Amino acid sequence: MKLFSRTDKSFLGRWWWTVDRGLISAFMVLVVFGIVLITTASPPVARHLGLGEYHFLIRHLIMLVPALGIMFFTSMLEKRQVWRLASLGLIGALLAMIIVLATGMEIKGAQRWIHIFGFSLQPSEFAKPCFVIVAAWLMSLQKTRENFQGNYYAAGLYLFVVTLLLLQPDLGMTFIVTCCWAAQIFLAGFPFRLLLAFGGLGIVGLITAYFSFHHVHSRINRFLDPESGDNFQVEKSLEAFQNGGFLGAGPGQGSVKLHLPDAHADFIFSVAGEELGLVFILVIVLVFGFILLRGYNRLMESDDMFTVLGAGGLLTMFGLQALVHMGSALNLLPAKGMTLPFISYGGSSVLSMGFAMGAVLALTRKQKRSGVSKGGLSHSLKAGRRIGKM
Amino acid sequence: MIFQAAMRRNAIKIEGERSSSLGLARGRLVLISGFFVLAYMVLAVRAFDLTILQGELSQGGERTNGAEQASVPAPGDILRADIVDRNGVLLATTLETASLYADPRYISNPQVAAEGIVKIFPQLSFGDVLQKLQSDKRFVWIKRGITPDEQYKVLEIGEPGLSFRAEKKRIYPQGNLISHMLGYVDIDGHGQAGIERSFNKYLGYGDPLALSLDVRLQHILHREIEKTVKDFDALGGAGVIMDVTNGEILAGVSLPDFDPHNPGAAKSSAIFNGLTLGVYELGSVFKIFSTAALFETLNVPMSTTFDAREPIKIGRFTISDYHAQDRVLTVPEVFMYSSNIGSAMMGQAVGTDALQGFYRDLGLLDPLDFEIKEVTKPLVPSPWGDVHTLTASYGHGIATTPLQLVSAVSSIVNGGYLVKPTLVRTASEDKGRSDVRVVSEQTAHRMRQLLRLVVTDGTGKKADVPGYHVGGKTGTAEKPGRTKKGYDHSRLLSSFVGVFPVDAPKYAIFIVIDEPKGTKASFGYATAGWTAAPAVSRVISSMVSVLGLAPVDQVASSPDFGSELKQFISVKGRHEG
Numbered sequence: 001m002k003l004f005s006r007t008d009k010s011f012l013g014r015w016w017w018t019v020d021r022g023l024i025s026a027f028m029v030l031v032v033f034g035i036v037l038i039t040t041a042s043p044p045v046a047r048h049l050g051l052g053e054y055h056f057l058i059r060h061l062i063m064l065v066p067a068l069g070i071m072f073f074t075s076m077l078e079k080r081q082v083w084r085l086a087s088l089g090l091i092g093a094l095l096a097m098i099i100v101l102a103t104g105m106e107i108k109g110a111q112r113w114i115h116i117f118g119f120s121l122q123p124s125e126f127a128k129p130c131f132v133i134v135a136a137w138l139m140s141l142q143k144t145r146e147n148f149q150g151n152y153y154a155a156g157l158y159l160f161v162v163t164l165l166l167l168q169p170d171l172g173m174t175f176i177v178t179c180c181w182a183a184q185i186f187l188a189g190f191p192f193r194l195l196l197a198f199g200g201l202g203i204v205g206l207i208t209a210y211f212s213f214h215h216v217h218s219r220i221n222r223f224l225d226p227e228s229g230d231n232f233q234v235e236k237s238l239e240a241f242q243n244g245g246f247l248g249a250g251p252g253q254g255s256v257k258l259h260l261p262d263a264h265a266d267f268i269f270s271v272a273g274e275e276l277g278l279v280f281i282l283v284i285v286l287v288f289g290f291i292l293l294r295g296y297n298r299l300m301e302s303d304d305m306f307t308v309l310g311a312g313g314l315l316t317m318f319g320l321q322a323l324v325h326m327g328s329a330l331n332l333l334p335a336k337g338m339t340l341p342f343i344s345y346g347g348s349s350v351l352s353m354g355f356a357m358g359a360v361l362a363l364t365r366k367q368k369r370s371g372v373s374k375g376g377l378s379h380s381l382k383a384g385r386r387i388g389k390m
Numbered sequence: 391m392i393f394q395a396a397m398r399r400n401a402i403k404i405e406g407e408r409s410s411s412l413g414l415a416r417g418r419l420v421l422i423s424g425f426f427v428l429a430y431m432v433l434a435v436r437a438f439d440l441t442i443l444q445g446e447l448s449q450g451g452e453r454t455n456g457a458e459q460a461s462v463p464a465p466g467d468i469l470r471a472d473i474v475d476r477n478g479v480l481l482a483t484t485l486e487t488a489s490l491y492a493d494p495r496y497i498s499n500p501q502v503a504a505e506g507i508v509k510i511f512p513q514l515s516f517g518d519v520l521q522k523l524q525s526d527k528r529f530v531w532i533k534r535g536i537t538p539d540e541q542y543k544v545l546e547i548g549e550p551g552l553s554f555r556a557e558k559k560r561i562y563p564q565g566n567l568i569s570h571m572l573g574y575v576d577i578d579g580h581g582q583a584g585i586e587r588s589f590n591k592y593l594g595y596g597d598p599l600a601l602s603l604d605v606r607l608q609h610i611l612h613r614e615i616e617k618t619v620k621d622f623d624a625l626g627g628a629g630v631i632m633d634v635t636n637g638e639i640l641a642g643v644s645l646p647d648f649d650p651h652n653p654g655a656a657k658s659s660a661i662f663n664g665l666t667l668g669v670y671e672l673g674s675v676f677k678i679f680s681t682a683a684l685f686e687t688l689n690v691p692m693s694t695t696f697d698a699r700e701p702i703k704i705g706r707f708t709i710s711d712y713h714a715q716d717r718v719l720t721v722p723e724v725f726m727y728s729s730n731i732g733s734a735m736m737g738q739a740v741g742t743d744a745l746q747g748f749y750r751d752l753g754l755l756d757p758l759d760f761e762i763k764e765v766t767k768p769l770v771p772s773p774w775g776d777v778h779t780l781t782a783s784y785g786h787g788i789a790t791t792p793l794q795l796v797s798a799v800s801s802i803v804n805g806g807y808l809v810k811p812t813l814v815r816t817a818s819e820d821k822g823r824s825d826v827r828v829v830s831e832q833t834a835h836r837m838r839q840l841l842r843l844v845v846t847d848g849t850g851k852k853a854d855v856p857g858y859h860v861g862g863k864t865g866t867a868e869k870p871g872r873t874k875k876g877y878d879h880s881r882l883l884s885s886f887v888g889v890f891p892v893d894a895p896k897y898a899i900f901i902v903i904d905e906p907k908g909t910k911a912s913f914g915y916a917t918a919g920w921t922a923a924p925a926v927s928r929v930i931s932s933m934v935s936v937l938g939l940a941p942v943d944q945v946a947s948s949p950d951f952g953s954e955l956k957q958f959i960s961v962k963g964r965h966e967g
Contacts, residue, residue: 048548
């Protein structure tokens with residue numbers, strides 16, 4: 001099927017031939033998996049909450065429309081439009097987070113949500129990718145512009161975002177944002193000893209969290225010593241995988257979704273394991289791995305620092321979030337509620353992932369080779385990389 | 391754009407710097423990719439560990455869940471074997487079912503959870519459940535052995551503290567139908583009664599057991615006894631269908647019965663197996679034995695007469711006739727009119743020792759040797775005086791179980807070979823039939839003729855099924871008085887034993903009804919001829935269609951099997967019931 005001819009010079013034609021269609025396909029695969037899994041996982045959860053059987057499924061499907069719209073829209077933007085949009089988004093999200101903190105209601109011990117059109121939105125979800133893009137832009141600008149202290153601005157911005165997150169408190173998001181920023185610093189070429197220093201600070205931060213937040217304290221204790229307390233969700237999750245076995249109990253046949261109130265969101269990987277078995281789990285892991293490797297590989301070909309830092313940070317966020325979700329379900333990491341990108345239910349997370357991956361697609365689009373000097377440069381760099389690789 | 395302008399201005403200077411920092415970034419991209427590859431590989435390995443090593447390969451083994459215990463497969467892990475009938479129909483099987491328990495620590499809302507549970511299991515009381523859910527324990531049973539449907543409903547409550555454990559449950563697909571023969575198991579799967587008890591070990595090894603029972607006949611017998619009990623407002627009833635050639639029990643019923651899934655809920659009278667544990671003075675059906683003893687020991691002709699005009703008085707006993715004929719009776723007349731006086735005189739003629747010995751040979755004086763353990767000793771007069779010889783001739787003063795009686799009748803009508811009752815299907819055709827002869831072929835023949843006569847002309851007319859040559863004998867016994875003095879005329883034990891086809895019997899059907907009360911339809915009679923005999927007739931009618939036995943055309947066939955005895959019958963009298 002040829003949607004657009006190679007010589008098509010229209011806007012969509014150019015988009016089609018420059019965007020990474022492999023990544024788009026992989027995202028769509030995840031979206032389809034997500035619909036399937038939410039279809040089986042969410043009705044019991046909805047019934048427990050006294051909602052209609054397909055409450056979550058319908059909302060998920062509704063949310064997918066703007067999420068995919070945002071992804072495709074963002075993927076068509078020019079780079080500078082991407083960071084402009086991200087800047088605006090960041091400002092809006094940070095303002096919303098402040099408003100939530102000031103007025104928001106508390107759900108499950110944290111102030112995170114804002115209610116619009118019957119949907120609860122979580123501004124911090126949007127702040128996350130926007131911050132990554134803006135930080136990337138600030139740091140890359142330092143490299144191209146003299147006397148511009150982009151790194152310091154980025155650091156200041158980081159501290160501001162993290163402060164807002166800790167006030168909610170939302171440690172999971174703090175962790176992700178920190179890791180993304182660390183990855184960006186790493187990519188930006190900071191010396192290892194500085195990174196080690198940051199790592200040390202991170203550990204200090206974790207220890208502080210351990211002693212200052214009760215739920216972190218108990219959760220880590222429970223991870224380190226399962227006998228010490230209530231490990232219900234993790235126990236159920238492990239049972240789910242054991243029940244699932246190689247081929248799974250069959251679609252709809254699982255019982256973990258009946259036990260876990262977050263089966264459709266934070267434990268959807270367990271539902272997948274129980275109903276569809278090891279084979280399907282491995283497929284999911286492979287798809288995530290494919291997206292990451294393909295994305296990073298695409299960055300190798302880029303000669304633009306903003307692209308490397310921005311898309312690198314966003315891909316790290318994507319991969320890390322999946323890693324924490326799957327790791328929690330498999331009890332490799334302390335239980336941490338985190339959605340599985342594009343699969344889990346969660347309006348804000350789906351929308352923000354749509355934007356983040358749209359941005360990755362936009363940044364990794366193949367560049368027009370109009371300028372002779374630019375073309376020559378990218379050419380020489382490519383050659384250099386090939387030699388370096390060998 | 392400032393950014394682009396700056397870039398252009400410093401293009402030369404930055405070019406080198408940028409390419410070096412991009413090179414560094416690429417190297418570090420490889421490191422980050424490597425990190426994710428490793429991390430995802432760990433995920434995959436862990437997933438394999440959980441689903442395969444801890445999942446598929448350790449079914450029943452140790453689980454991460456500390457509550458479940460590690461165990462090596464022991465005999466207890468083998469599912470208790472099925473019990474099937476002679477045609478392979480499932481009578482008892484073991485299913486893995488879920489049992490509901492609660493871990494009160496995880497119960498978030500005991501009130502709501504208890505309400506939900508009681509809604510699903512109306513037999514549980516709300517207060518009890520609530521109390522359990524609020525206890526300090528970490529494990530309380532709520533309901534054991536629930537159905538998948540119930541399990542799903544419990545899951546729907548969405549209470550994290552409610553969990554399930556897989557347990558084995560014994561299921562009896564036929565429900566009450568065979569409860570006394572099969573018995574039941576306790577919650578741990580140990581047989582507590584019937585076949586389940588006596589074959590407990592065997593079934594535990596996992597080999598299916600085929601019984602001699604035929605579920606179709608069991609159903610027929612159950613239905614007809616139930617109907618008779620109901621029609622005559624009786625206390626209960628019991629019955630057997632036996633293959634007279636080898637003693638195989640094709641059906642065995644004792645009413646009232648119970649649900650073997652829940653024996654605890656049944657009354658003790660329902661658990662009581664009337665067939666093997668009930669000892670009754672069965673009355674006139676015993677005349678089969680005293681008459682056979684007469685032929686066997688004295689070899690008298692049919693024309694021998696007994697004077698039944700005067701009741702016999704021995705000590706404080708008076709033996710009189712229910713269907714009094716007030717005349718001298720021949721052997722066939724004594725039998726068909728069921729004359730107590732005549733039978734007593736036969737017993738007297740046989741003599742105490744001979745009669746006692748004959749009864750012993752038939753297995754009427756010793757506990758039944760049977761596959762299920764709920765058997766009891768017959769009540770035998772001790773010491774056995776001459777008066778007991780008289781009463782035992784017509785079935786009083788001696789109490790046996792119905793199963794013993796059927797076995798003894800079978801042993802006579804089958805040609806004289808002693809049969810032992812059995813509930814387990816015999817592999818070969820002739821097994822179960824012993825070579826021990828209790829009566830001669832001639833006596834067996836004469837007894838069959840007499841049994842036929844009772845149905846054609848005597849007290850058992852209502853037992854006949856045209857075309858199938860039914861023979862039989864009624865027995866209407868008064869139950870011993872509650873005050874332990876004499877007998878109670880209003881409390882009867884009405885029974886009928888039928889055999890067919892009478893010329894070469896294959897089946898013996900016995901039904902006893904405990905305290906039937908006369909109805910309008912029976913003109914107030916509750917005697918055997920009005921209660922048990924018609925029931926046997928209905929059983930046979932249903933049996934023959936199930937077994938596919940063709941009727942014999944009576945008009946075309948030679949004179950009736952019992953008709954040659956008609957010469958010994960002088961006057962036609964009244965002989966209902």
